[in-house]
Amino acid sequence: MMTSSPITIEALVVLDAIEFRGSYAAAAEQLNKVPSALSYIVQKLEEQLNVTLFERQGRRSVLTPAGKHLLVEGRKVLSAMNTLSEQTQTIANGWETKISIACDSILDITPVFSVVGCFLEEHQNIEIDVQEEVMNGSWEALIEDKVDLVIGAPAPVPIQKGIRAIKIGELQQVLVVNKNHQLAQIKQPVNTLELAKFRSVVVHDSAQHEIPRTVNIIEGSRHFYVTSLNQKIAAITAGVGIGYLPKDLIQSLVENGELVIIALVDELPPQDLFIAWKITNKGKGLLRLRNLLSSHFS
Amino acid sequence: MMTSSPITIEALVVLDAIEFRGSYAAAAEQLNKVPSALSYIVQKLEEQLNVTLFERQGRRSVLTPAGKHLLVEGRKVLSAMNTLSEQTQTIANGWETKISIACDSILDITPVFSVVGCFLEEHQNIEIDVQEEVMNGSWEALIEDKVDLVIGAPAPVPIQKGIRAIKIGELQQVLVVNKNHQLAQIKQPVNTLELAKFRSVVVHDSAQHEIPRTVNIIEGSRHFYVTSLNQKIAAITAGVGIGYLPKDLIQSLVENGELVIIALVDELPPQDLFIAWKITNKGKGLLRLRNLLSSHFS
DNA sequence: TTGGTTTGTTCAAAAAATTTGAACAATAAA
DNA sequence: TTTATTGTTCAAATTTTTTGAACAAACCAA
Structure with missing residues (x-):
């Protein structure tokens, strides 16, 4: 007993x-x-x-x-x-009372919100909860059922059955530094190995349980860890170090001269971004939301 | 609400x-x-x-x-x-559910695991979490309560009340280089000042918040930073630079001729290694584990 | 088919639990 | 010191849960 x-x-x-x-x-x-x-x-x-x-x-x-x-x-x-x-x-009920979404912070959230806005217009009595995650943090949130949907999570898709992911776009990351940074004086394109000399600014993975993964970390160099993309932009703008950032996001900072894009010998390939959910999740709201997102982003 | x-x-x-x-x-x-x-x-x-x-x-x-x-x-x-x-x-009842241990990577972890194995045999429902740290990283982990116990942390013990440390052994570090390295040709013993000419391989301190401390770093020379002891061995073996390594650890590499030990005018004193914990931590599991470790290592 | 059983539900009464507010002691702030 | 605030205690009030009898539905065996 x-x-x-x-x-x-x-x-x-x-x-x-x-x-x-x-x-x-x-x-x-x-x-x-x-x-x-x-x-x-x-x-x-x-x-x-x-x-x-x-x-x-x-x-x-x-x-x-x-x-x-x-x-x-x-x-x-x-x-x-x-x-x-x-x-x-x-x-x-078939319909959920609340849908939780994790948005990777690498993604510009504005168009996502506009789609979510459409959805909420259709379904007045469904609540939506959006949280921001970084890198593996968004996958982890999905795997642990903290959210129903992740938007803008970067490749690779976790090798775990039960997760469906579809590509919604790609993101071109470029290496940027403050206009007065030493690296801005060197003649371009720069070889990747040269970067090891400089401190790099890294967004700390928000994953808690999974083994944190690090992409684009400049091997062998010194790091400066921050906890959000905005902090990363601020740190690089302040000249603390170098780092990769989405091209679109720093357009204005480049135009007004604060940041300089560094050309590389081996340019980074564009990174694929996904929306993903669990196939066990049969909610009708989730299906509808996915359809709205797909049609707006392709 | x-x-x-x-x-x-x-x-x-x-x-x-x-x-x-x-x-x-x-x-x-x-x-x-x-x-x-x-x-x-x-x-x-x-x-x-x-x-x-x-x-x-x-x-x-x-x-x-x-x-x-x-x-x-x-x-x-x-x-x-x-x-x-x-x-x-x-x-x-004064026991813990989980004990976190930081092992300095300078230490051979095998005998530690065998003691931990004994402990787990006795206490089936206590979990043990071992993480590897480098230099100040292990002290920092203890100070910030990330771990309950550090094993093999090098002197000096942080001047901070509330930390108890006992010596569990000492470690003889020797300067080694690849057999073809320029330094291997010079007549020994070498004066420490001579070393400034060569690039040295340094394990990056895993400390995040404290000011990283560096021991055995050859002053004034150029550095090559790596993130683990294994990488350091690999880098030195590959001829990237020179560096100090524990004598026992590179025995076999010296015997098969890949690495050469360089005699110094002023030989390094053996480095003391400690186990340490916070005196505020009254856990019975920690006490038992410490006793097991002490008796196995002295 | 027809009794004999077993099942889950309903209901009012009984029992048990939680909640309440007043009184109180201990402490901190003024 | 006085004053205010905190958590606790206690008996009474209230709510929730449990009970057992009565019942209807459905299965089973003959």
Whole structure:
């Protein structure tokens, strides 16, 4: 006879709120409860688990290591629960109540939003949640069911069955530097090996669990890590280092002279960009959205 | 305001039991309830989710596709919940669920793994995560709490209170070059100042935030940066430059004549290697692992 | 076909749980 | 010091859940 875990969803929600808001009082307000109700729920959990989760420090309660662990892992469970109920409703109704999209930050998001706008016009009661990811971060989000659709994820498509990807365009990346950078003085085209001398600006992969992949990282050179494409542009513009950027994105900065495009002996081939989804995902909204995207981008 | 999922653990347990036993009646018996109680719970879930989970076929209830999905995924959540409560209790008892170790790549990792193997034999449900770091990278990982233990980190121990380090051995580094390298022709012992003429191969410090520190870097010379010790060996073997390497590690390459050890006027003192941890970290698993390591390495 | 069973559901009553608000002690801020 | 805020306790109020009897549907065997 397998005795089920004493942890309830309710309790995890309460734990989450207490940590998030910083006090029982504030958490109670958020949950439309009264502080004593939370006290009751926490105590029940502590008793059934036989573990103290909060240590009272003065008039403030602070999580014990065990409590912290329960919270951190519990939040993952809560998130899984949310996607589970979304998925269940989607299967039952055919249409989803919410569609989550990951957009790779390498992509200009404006035309995507205009298509999404059309979709929302058609389907007033579907919510859309867009998040920005970098490189493997978008694939990871798809694989882990954090999103239903990724837009603009770069090749290679993960070798994993159950993922369908179609190309929606390609992106020409060029090497750019600040106008005063040493590299701007050298006569072009430059050999790729020469680049090893300079510090390069790299966007840190947003993937958390998968082995981060790095493309276009200039081998052997020193790196400067940033966490978004905008930071990368800013860093290069500020002269911190060199790096590859999408040609379209830096057009204006090149025109006003801030950035200089460096010609290479071996020009990078254009990078393929994909939209991708799981074939197990049969949602009608997803299908419709994909069709809209395909017809706007080809 | 994020509204939490209507699915409860209780409901998932009921769903699981109904499917497993094949009927409400049998499931009720298993759960020490009465059939009507299960009926109530299922109906509540169906209502709140606005999804029918069971289709009544004759006197028997059968899962709809949505119900099947909820059950299959729900079982994963249930299992996660069980391990979560176990883990929480484990932590409360002073043990850890996972121990992260940084190994300096200068160290031969094989004997470490054999000790870790013993430890895992004793503690089947503790996970171990080993990562390789270089120079300050391992100290940084410890300071920033990315790992619980570093093994084989080189002196000096960071002057920072809260870190305990004990020496586990020393490492003799020698200067080596490819057999055809210019330096191999000069009469030995060589004065350290002479080395400035040659390009030296340097492992890039894996530290990200601290100011990277460089030991054994030949001052003033030109550098070639690589990202791992293996790359360093390969680069030196290929004749790209000169560099210091642990004596034991290049024994075979010296014997077959590929590499040549260069005697120096001022021979490097042997470098002390440490295991280190934070004294705030009171984990019993860490203590046990440290004891195992100490007894195997001294 | 016809009884005898078994199944899940419904319902009102009973039991158990959660929630509430007032009172309180401990602490921090003024 | 006073004042305000925090989390806890407790009995009462409220809500939720459980119960068992009654019931209708469906299966089974003869």
